[in-house]
Amino acid sequence: MSTIAGTTTGTREMMMGNEAIARGALEAGVQFVTGYPGTPSSEIVETVARSARETGVYVEWSINEKVAAEVAAAASFAGLRTLTAMKTAGFNVALDFLAHLGYSGLGKHGGSMVVVVCDDPEGHSSGDEADSRWFAQTEGAPLLEPDSPQEAKEMTTWAFELSEQFNCYVMVRSYTRLSLASGPVTLGRIPEIGKKAQFDTSQETISPYMPKPSHVRQHQRLASIRPLFERSRFNWYQGPEKPELLIICSGIGTRYSLEAVGALGLEKSVGILKLGTLWPFPTKLVAEHLARTRRVLMVEEVDPFLESHAKILAFDSPAVSKDLKIYGKDSGHIPAEGELNPSIVMKGLAELFGLDYTIREADYERKISTAVDKLLINRGVAWCPGCPHRASFWAVKQAIRKDGRDGFPTGDIGCYTLDVYPSGSQQIKALHAMGSGVGLASGFGKLAQFGLEQPVVAICGDSTFFHASIPGLINAVRNRANMVLVLLDNSATAMTGFQPHPGTETDILGEAAPVISTEAICRSIGCHVEVSDPFDIKGTTAKLLRLMKEDGTKVMIMRRICELVRMKEERTFPFKVWIDAEKCRGEKCSFCTRFFKCPALPWDRETGKAVIDEATCVGCGVCVEICPPGAIFREVTA
Amino acid sequence: MTRINGEPINLVISGVGGQGNILLSRLIGRSLLKKGYLVSIGETLGVAQRGGAVMSNIRISEKMPFGPLTPEGKAHLIVSLEPLETLRMLSRYGNPEVTTLTNFRPTLTVDVLTRKDKYPDYAALKQAIDTLSGTAFFLDATAMALKLGNPIITNVIMMGALIGLDMIPLTREDIEAEIKASFSADRAELNLTALAHGIDAIAAGT
Ligand code: SF4
Ligand code: SF4
16 A cells, blocks of 8 residues: 555555545645545545555544534635545535535635545446436535546645635545546645634625525636636547547546547547546536537536536537437447446447457357356345354344234344345345435334234444434433434444444544543433343344333443454454254254354265354354254453 | 557456455455556445455556456456356446356355255356466465465465466566565464465366
C-alpha cells in the first residue's frame, strides 16, 4: 500500500482510485476528513487516517453519513479545508443535510468542502446501482467525474479550489472501477497545513431559510462556474475535425471508448469528447461538438445522465443538424443497467458502423458453453468458519420454531445480510437500508389490532444500530410496538473491513475513545434487554423465546467478537474439534451440513459422513452443540 | 513483449476470496510500474472476499493506461489459485491462444458443502481447462506450500510459476526486490523460498 504523506514529489506510484482521491485531498492541504465506511469508498478515509499523525489532519469515522457531512461542513464554516466520503447508499442519508447546504453555501469566511460519493455500478457490494450524478443537479452542486486514479487525484485537488472560490461544496463522483482499481499516479507536493479555525459570528445565519433567494443565488453560482467548466482541461476532444460519429463519454467510459475505437480501427471516423466536469453541464463545448457530426454515441455509467442533457441541448441548439441522432442507453446500443466494460462499447460501436463484432470463433464458443453447462458451478459467499452470526441465526430459527406462531425476522445491512444467500439460514423476510429492519419491525409490531398474530424479530449489527436503528427503536417503544430487536454485537463494522464504531474501544487512529454502550442506550429508552453469547445456543434460544412471548419492545443482544477480528488479535484456535465417524448418523441425519453450513464442516461423499476440514476449521467449537447425536467433539487447545 | 497495434498484455489472476490474489496483483503492479509500464488493475473487493469468486484484471501497456477490465475473450494469460475459477475466467476471457496456469487444488463451494451442488469431476475439469487453453500448466502449489510449512504462501508459489513462464516483462530479480521491500526480513525469507519453488516447478516442466 502506498504510504501517503512521506513519498517524494514527482515519483510515480501504483494507487487505488480511493488512495489517489485521498492523496489529492492531502495535496490540496485538506485539514479535516470524515466519513462512514462502505464499499467501495472506505479506503479514502482510511488512507488519510494512515497519514494523520504525520500531516496533522483530523480524521473521524462518523456515526453515519449525514453526521459526517455536518461535521465536515462545520469545519468548513470555520474556514478549514474539509472532505467527506461515502458510498451512494450513505449519500442518500447525507442528502437531507446536503440538500440544504447546497442552498446555504459555506458562510462568510467559509473554507472548502469536497463530498466524494462512490457509486457501485453492477451493485458488487450494494443493494442498488444508483447513479448519484442526478443529485448534483437537484442539489445545485458542481460535479466532477474522473476517469483514472491520476485524474482522480488532480480533480480532487481542484475541487477544493472550486469550493473555496465559489463558496459551495463540490461533489466528486467515483465508482467501483475507479475507487477499487489501481493505476499509476504521479505525486505532487503536500503543503504544510494551516491550523487556524475561526468562525465569524458577525455573519448572518448560514441557512437556506429564505429558499427562493437562496435558490436564485445557487443558480447564479452555477452560471459563474460554467465558463470555467467549458474550458477545463478535464474535458478534451480527440479525433477528426468532423467525425462520422462522436462518442461523448465520462468516467471509465472514456478508457473503454479509447480502447474500443482503437480495437475497431475507427480512429479516422470516430471522435471522442471526454467530459470530466459534468455539472453545470458545459453546454457550449458540447453544442460545438454536436454541430460537427450527425451521429453521437453516449458512453457513461450507469444512467443516461449526460445523454439526457445532450438531447435537451441538441433540441435547443440551432447549429445542430436536424438529422442528428443520439444513441446510447435509450436506443439500446449501451445497456441501461449494470457496469460498462470494453466489450460493451465495442459491440455498440460495431453495430452503429455495421461491422461484425464476434468475441470468439463459433467453434471455441461452443466448447466454452459445453464446459460451462457441464462443469461450472456458482461460488456463493458465506460467513467465515467460526462466525458468530451462524450461531445467532441458528438460535433465532430455533426460537421462532419453538414459539410456533409463524414469526419472522426483518434484516439489515452488514455481514449478517449474508443470511439471505444459500449459505445462510435464509430467514430474513425483508431487507432494505441501514436501520430499516427496526423501522419495519416497529410497523409489523402494530398490526395486532388488524389481526396479525405473528411475532417479528428485527436483526441488526452494532455499527448499524448506531448508524440508523436508534430512532426506529424509540419509535417502537413510544408507540408500544410488539417486537424484539436482536442486536448482533461483534465489535466491528466487519463487512466493510473491520472499522471501529462508537461501541468499540479505539477510534480510527487506534487511540482509546469513549465507548458507548448499546445496552445502556436500549435500557434508557425503556426496553427490556437481555444479553447472551450466541455460542451458548441453548441459553440464547431460551432467552429469545421468553422475550418473544412478552409484550412491548424488547432487545436481545447477542455478543461475540467477529471471528476475523478475534483471530487477528489472538492468533489461536480455542478448541481442537473432531467428528466420531462411528457416532455420526450420516445420511439419515446430515443436519450439520444441510442446515448449519459451516464451510469447515463438509460432507465426505465417500464415507457418507460429516468431517471437519482441518485446513479451514478455526476451532470455535460451536458445532458440538448442534449435532443431534452428539458425534462432534472438542477439546480445549493447550 | 510489444504487441500488434500497441495492444496491452491482459493478465487475469483468479481465485477464492481469502486466497491472497490481491497481494499478487499489487506486487506485479508495483514492479511493472518501476520498469516504466502503464498498468491498470481491476479487482473484486467487498462482499466477494467472504469466500466468493475473486479476480484481478491486470492490463500492461507501453502506450496508455487502459481501463481496468479486459474485453471478453481477450486474456493472454490466466493464473488461477483454484481450478473451478480457471474455468470461470476461461468462460469470460478465454480464447484458443490463452495460456493458463492453475493451482490444481479444488476449494469446495458452500453449495457443494451443503450438498446442493456437486463439484465437477476433477479429471473432467482438468480436461476442459486443457481443451480451452492454448497451453495449460497445472501444479499443486498448495501441497508445495504445506510442505514448506504454511498454506498462506500458495499465492507466492504461483507468482514464481508465473515468472517462470516468462510471459510478462518481469524477472525473478524484480519480484525478489519487491518482496524484500514489502515484507519484514523473516517473512520475506519465506516468500523468497516460495517464489523459488514456483520458478523451479515450471523449469522442471509442470
Ligand atoms: S467477517 Fe466476521 S462477522 Fe463477517 S462472516 Fe466472517 S466471522 Fe462473521
Ligand atoms: S468448530 Fe465447527 S463450527 Fe467452528 S469452525 Fe470448526 S467446523 Fe466450523
